[in-house]
Amino acid sequence: MSDKLELLTLVDTLKAAAESSRLRILFLLASGDLTVSDLTAILNQSQPRVSRHLKLLQEAGLVDRYQEGSWAFFRLAESDGARELILGLLARIADDDPLVERDIERLFGVRQKRQEKATHYFRSNASSWDEIRSLHVPDKAVEAALLDLVGTRPFQSMVDLGTGTGRLLELFAPLYRRAVGIDMSREMLAVARANLERAGITNAQVRQGDVYAPPVDRDAFDLVTVHQVLHYLDDPASVVKEAAKLLRPSGRLVIVDFAPHSHEFLREEHAHARLGFADRQIEDWLTEAGLELEDTLTFAPDNGNQGLTVKLWLGRDRRLLIADTAAAQSARHPQASETV
Secondary structure, three states: OOOOOOHHHHHHHHHHHOOHHHHHHHHHHOOOOEEHHHHHHHHOOOHHHHHHHHHHHHHOOOEEEEEEOOEEEEEEOOOHHHHHHHHHHHOOOOOOOHHHHHHHHHHHHHHHHHHHHHHHHHHHHHHHHHHHHOOOOOHHHHHHHHHHHHOOOOEEEEEEEOOOOOHHHHHOOOOEEEEEEEEOOHHHHHHHHHHHHHOOOOOEEEEEOEOOEOOOOOOOEEEEEEEOOHHHOOOHHHHHHHHHHOEEEEEEEEEEEEOOOOOHHHHHHHOOOOOOOOHHHHHHHHHHOOEEEEEEEEEOOOOHHHOOOEEEEEEEEOHHHHHHHHHHHHHHOHHHHHOO
16 A cells, blocks of 8 residues: 555645644644543643644544544544654654643643543452452463564554453554554543553554444454453354454464353353353354464463463464465466366
């Protein structure tokens, strides 16, 4: 895909950005997603005026809008041409510009309030999460295995279904160019957004959405992750199938969840719909979704039968594999392809 813009499109893009308030908005959105209320507080302008600026930026293809419950968030557009142009312009703004300095100061205040809300929510739910964590191997061991499984080669795009705190978006941030985290819970999205901001990660975003119908493009991602999500679902096979549809040819799907267990209290007290998954079950779902099971890792708990075994499954999109096999067969039997 070309990252260049047609002449008239470029003129319209520059016109839309060539106003001080709109350029300030673009500068702020380059560091993360914001609401109209956030921008109103930072710019010290009326909501109608800020909304008008955002509308013009949207029409020029510089800003995207997405809904999260009753809130509307704005972010820099994902199209490479417009995004790279704007980032190039923003890079030329002086760091000591008085307006920019004041905007950054107010942005910090907005983020601090977000962080306080996120921290409160996290603390109020931490006891139940800690109870489950105590049953399986430390998260660091699983994260190290995930990094080893995915490798160190950079890739274009990632989506994390049921992103929760956004931890996997943080973990793989050095590798991807852009990433999206999907979650239904606005409270968890607030936690994830605060975590990404604190980590200084600007190439990832989170948005509200259903993992059964992810609000992202199909055939668009090199890596899809589903981390400790399937056991909450009534129909996990459908989510595996939807996740597979998001992959580019040869893209990878990583699933992290529990092996089968008998801890019934997790169903009764923590809303677990499924008490773990067998390797054969996951492999069947991957196969039905058009993926090939490429690797499986097992992490048994330190406390033996009293704990939970964590499993990692890596599936890969078959389309390039099929194409390569067909090409190899054609090369070995050229007369066969000529008679088709």
